[in-house]
Amino acid sequence: MSTAAVKLSAPVKADSKAKSKAAWNYKNNVYFLLKLLLTVSGFIIAVLVNIAFPQKAAVVIKQYVLSVFGLNISLTMNDAYIFLLAAIAVIYTGAGLRAWGNKDRRKIYSKRAAFRFAAGIALALWDIGGTKLQFFPQPFFPGPAQVVEAYLADSEYLLQNTLYSLRLYAAGFSCGVLLGVGTGILIGWFPKVYYWVFPVLKITGVVPAVAWMPFALTLLPNSFTAAVFLIVICAWFQIAFLTAQGIQSTPKQSFEAARILGSNSIDQILHVAIPHAMPDIFTGITSANAMAFTTLVMSEMLGQPGGLGYYINQSKVWSAYYKVLAAIVIMAVLFSLINHIIGRIQKHTLRWQEGVVKK
Amino acid sequence: MSSSINIQNVDRIYTDTDGKAVQALKSVDLDIRAGEFISLIGPSGCGKTTLLRLIAGLDKPQAGSLSIDGGKIAGTAPERGYVFQQGSLFPWLDVEHNIAYGLRARGVLRQRKANVEKYISMVGLEGFEKSYPHQISGGMAQRVAIARALINEPKALLLDEPMGALDSFTRADLQDKLLELWQKNGTTMILVTHDIDEAIYLSDRIVIMTPRPGRISRVIDVTLPRPRHRGGAGFLALRREILELFELAQAQPQPEYNI
Numbered sequence: 001m002s003t004a005a006v007k008l009s010a011p012v013k014a015d016s017k018a019k020s021k022a023a024w025n026y027k028n029n030v031y032f033l034l035k036l037l038l039t040v041s042g043f044i045i046a047v048l049v050n051i052a053f054p055q056k057a058a059v060v061i062k063q064y065v066l067s068v069f070g071l072n073i074s075l076t077m078n079d080a081y082i083f084l085l086a087a088i089a090v091i092y093t094g095a096g097l098r099a100w101g102n103k104d105r106r107k108i109y110s111k112r113a114a115f116r117f118a119a120g121i122a123l124a125l126w127d128i129g130g131t132k133l134q135f136f137p138q139p140f141f142p143g144p145a146q147v148v149e150a151y152l153a154d155s156e157y158l159l160q161n162t163l164y165s166l167r168l169y170a171a172g173f174s175c176g177v178l179l180g181v182g183t184g185i186l187i188g189w190f191p192k193v194y195y196w197v198f199p200v201l202k203i204t205g206v207v208p209a210v211a212w213m214p215f216a217l218t219l220l221p222n223s224f225t226a227a228v229f230l231i232v233i234c235a236w237f238q239i240a241f242l243t244a245q246g247i248q249s250t251p252k253q254s255f256e257a258a259r260i261l262g263s264n265s266i267d268q269i270l271h272v273a274i275p276h277a278m279p280d281i282f283t284g285i286t287s288a289n290a291m292a293f294t295t296l297v298m299s300e301m302l303g304q305p306g307g308l309g310y311y312i313n314q315s316k317v318w319s320a321y322y323k324v325l326a327a328i329v330i331m332a333v334l335f336s337l338i339n340h341i342i343g344r345i346q347k348h349t350l351r352w353q354e355g356v357v358k359k
Numbered sequence: 360m361s362s363s364i365n366i367q368n369v370d371r372i373y374t375d376t377d378g379k380a381v382q383a384l385k386s387v388d389l390d391i392r393a394g395e396f397i398s399l400i401g402p403s404g405c406g407k408t409t410l411l412r413l414i415a416g417l418d419k420p421q422a423g424s425l426s427i428d429g430g431k432i433a434g435t436a437p438e439r440g441y442v443f444q445q446g447s448l449f450p451w452l453d454v455e456h457n458i459a460y461g462l463r464a465r466g467v468l469r470q471r472k473a474n475v476e477k478y479i480s481m482v483g484l485e486g487f488e489k490s491y492p493h494q495i496s497g498g499m500a501q502r503v504a505i506a507r508a509l510i511n512e513p514k515a516l517l518l519d520e521p522m523g524a525l526d527s528f529t530r531a532d533l534q535d536k537l538l539e540l541w542q543k544n545g546t547t548m549i550l551v552t553h554d555i556d557e558a559i560y561l562s563d564r565i566v567i568m569t570p571r572p573g574r575i576s577r578v579i580d581v582t583l584p585r586p587r588h589r590g591g592a593g594f595l596a597l598r599r600e601i602l603e604l605f606e607l608a609q610a611q612p613q614p615e616y617n618i
Contacts, residue, residue, distance in 0.1 A: 256417055257447045261461035261511060262437040271464070275451040352451045352491045 026110040027103065035113040036096035042120020043089040047082050049124040050145065053132040057143070064152040077149035084148060085123070092116060142322035150326030157311070162330055164306035165296060169338075172228040173292050176235025180288070181281060183236065184243020188277065189269060198244065201237055209234035209295045210302070217303055227299040234295045235288040242284030246277025279353065282346045289342060293335050361394035361547045362428045362438070362514035364414060369423035371409050371573075382572035383409040387423070389566060389575060391515075396541055396548040398558035399566045402605070406573020407551045411517050414549065415441050427515070437461060440508030440546075442521045447504055448492040454503050455479065455488040461511040478506040481543075482536065498529035502536065509540065515547040522557065534560055538585075555601050559594055560587055567604060577604065 026032055055061075064080075066073045075083070099105035123144055129135040130143030151158065186193045187201070209230045216226035250273050258272045274281075300309025308327045315323035371384040384406045391397050399407040412418045413425055416435040425432040427439070448457050459475045462468040479485060482502040492500055501521050508516055518537075522530040534557060541548050552558055558565045559581060567577045579601065583593045 251446075253443060253447050254449065256435075257441070257443060257449075258460070258464065260415060260417070260435045260437070260439070260441045261507065262465040263460075264464075267464050271460075272449065275449070278451070352453070355493065 026106045032096075032100070032106055032110060035110045036093065039092045039096065039109075039113045039116045040089045042117035043085045043092070043123070044120070046120045046124040046127065047085045047089075049127050049132070050078055050082055050085075053128060055131060056134040057131040057138050059131055059142075059146060062149075062153075066152070075152075077145045077152060080152055081145035081148045085120075139319055139321050142325065146322035147325045147329065150320075150323045154323065154326075158326065158330065161306050161308050161311040161327075162334065164304075164310075165300065165308045166334070168224065168227050168300070168304075168307060169231065169292065169296050172231025172296070173235055173289065175228065176232040176288065176292065177239060177285060179232065180236045180239025180284065181243050183240040184277070184281070184284075185247060185269065185274065187240065187244040188247025189273065194244070201240055205237035205241060209291070210298045213299060213302060223303050223305060227296070227304055230295050230299050231292050234291045235285075238288040238291065239281065239284035242280045243277055246280030247273045249280075250276040279350055282350065285342060286339075286346070289339065293331075297331070361545050363393040364389075364391040364515060364547065364549075365426045365429075366390070366410075366414070367424050367426075369410075369413065369420045369425060371406070371413060371418065371420050373409075384413075384420070385572035385574050387573070387575055389578075391547060391549060394545050394547055395563045396550070396561055397564050397566060398550045398552055398562040399568060400552055400555065400558045400601075401568035401573075402570055403553070404570040404573070405568040406570070407568050408519055409573060410568075411441075411519050411549065411551050414515075415439055415517050417441075437465060437511040438514045440511055440513035440516045442501070442504045442508050442516070442518045444520045445497065445501070445524045448500055448507075450492050453489050453491050454484060454495065457492070457503055458506045458510055460507060465511070474510055478510045481509070481540065482506040496529070498525050498533055501525065501533060505537070505540070509544070509546075513546060515549060518548065518550045520551050520553065523553070530554075530557070537561065555598055556589060559583070559597050559601070560589060565601070567601070 024031055026035070061076050061078070063074050063076060066075065096109055099109045127143050127145065130141050131146060132143065183197070183201075187198050188194070212230060212233065213226070216229045217223065220226040220229055254272050254276065255268055258268050263271065296307070297309040297312075300307035301313045304310050308331055312324050312327045315321070315327070366387055366389040369384055369387045370382070372380050372382050375381050387406075387410060389410075399410060401407055409418070413420055414432065416432050416439065432439075449460065452460065455475060456463075458478055459468060462471050462474065479488060482505060484499060484502060484506070487495060487499065492503070495503070504521065505516075505518075522533050525533065537548075538561060540546075548561075550558070550561060562581050565579045565581060566575055567579065568574065569576045579597070581597065583591070583597070587594060
């Protein structure tokens with residue numbers, strides 16, 4: 001009874017206190033400082049684990065010499081890994097300090113603290129389980145330091161292969177998008193084209209592009225054009241399909257309104273049909289993009305003189321699984337970046353949809 | 360800046376979704392004088408929108424002829440502006456670009472750029488230039504549609520129930536705006552509506568249409584002085600007269616076979 005009475009009267013009494021004492025959330029300085037420490041501590045633990053645990057796996061610790069700004073730095077894979085972790089910790093500390101005076105940034109930073117801490121702990125566990133105490137079978141599960149070693153040992157070669165992949169992707173995907181949107185517009189606008197081309201597209205579109213590889217490799221002048229061709233057809237069909245759908249679903253009234261205002265046919269395609277189809281075109285581009293990555297890596301693995309897929313294949317032959325992982329990490333970063341760029345373009349192009357569609 | 364429109368003995372037949380031929384208009388004759396405000400009114404299915412679409416050039420009649428200032432109507436033209444009931448704005452264009460659409464499509468945007476601003480302020484949408492259609496109210500959207508049609512400086516403005524989907528306050532507001540624009544520009548106005556009050560408030564003449572097949576049953580001159588008062592004695596008398604007309608029209612319905 002007495003506690004209930006206290007609780008009931010508390011809000012009235014605490015009214016003046018509440019103002020001086022901030023709520024326990026991201027707005028509170030102590031709370032935010034703890035979140036900052038939490039973020040960084042995961043990575044510091046990872047560093048400590050790397051230093052404290054003895055190496056059990058039979059991994060040769062090589063010395064690498066990096067020349068940075070004319071300085072020759074000699075370091076092992078563990079040094080590089082620790083340096084990387086420290087860099088991440090410094091960056092997150094910097095981000096935390098930058099967020100100090102900004103409410104919105106504080107909120108986002110606090111929200112992400114737990115995940116970032118977990119990421120550091122995951123790295124530490126991977127380190128222990130991989131090279132340190134060898135819980136995982138070797139050489140299939142190398143530790144994070146070994147993956148970093150791949151970048152030290154193969155930096156130039158990896159860069160070459162990454163650029164090769166990027167060149168292949170850019171050539172194939174940009175052609176695929178152009179052809180896909182072009183064909184889609186023709187199919188969507190002209191009933192005759194729809195009649196003759198659409199069934200072909202529908203049937204060939206379901207075949208995975210890599211199935212055409214034997215033909216591509218024999219009929220096209222070199223392996224690069226063969227791979228470009230495969231990426232082109234995988235993007236082409238998907239995008240054409242959705243573009244046609246978007247154009248065909250344009251309300252008749254929109255065309256009538258445009259016609260009365262003075263639009264001729266070409267103007268109606270450019271200024272009514274295509275803008276209306278834009279959301280569908282982007283759906284096509286996004287899903288074709290994912291398929292293009294698959295086709296890219298597969299065709300590199302099966303018949304290219306370069307690229308990240310080729311690098312993975314080559315490393316596998318030597319059982320250099322840490323190099324396989326290193327290439328996978330590059331793919332993850334690179335493909336995420338490409339997705340992000342496409343997402344930004346989409347958001348800008350479809351800004352008129354904001355608030356209309358549930359996202 | 361205004362046109363007379365002559366409609367002679369027009370028949371319009373269309374096939375419905377079941378493939379059946381429907382006579383939407385039968386022997387329609389109408390002379391619309393230059394600069395007048397005329398309303399087409401009648402129950403649904405009387406062919407008022409069909410007639411408006413024929414005048415716009417969106418459809419062609421099976422028989423008879425339509426002409427504007429003596430020239431045959433063969434298709435759509437910017438000289439005959441059209442305002443749809445709703446949802447005809449381009450959602451991917453903001454208010455400013457929706458209004459400028461006609462100028463851009465006709466390739467005269469650069470010379471008449473100043474007109475965009477002029478028509479935005481004419482319909483009272485200053486400050487909403489950068490808003491997208493879904494961000495503005497229904498009444499504002501219809502004002503954009505009217506400005507978009509007027510920027511082409513049409514000689515006749517065809518309005519297909521432009522206020523049908525609006526609440527009564529917004530509707531009254533837009534009716535006044537429409538009158539103001541008409542008095543300023545002198546454009547011939549042809550309004551399709553099912554609202555008797557709206558027709559009396561706005562029009563010089565009211566064309567009463569009946570369905571199955573769609574035809575003109577009477578044309579009433581509205582001689583009430585402007586500005587009109589919605590509760591005035593003359594207004595109410597006319598209103599009663601038209602209501603009685605419709606009751607008469609509905610007293611002997613044609614048998615319906617296609618339910």
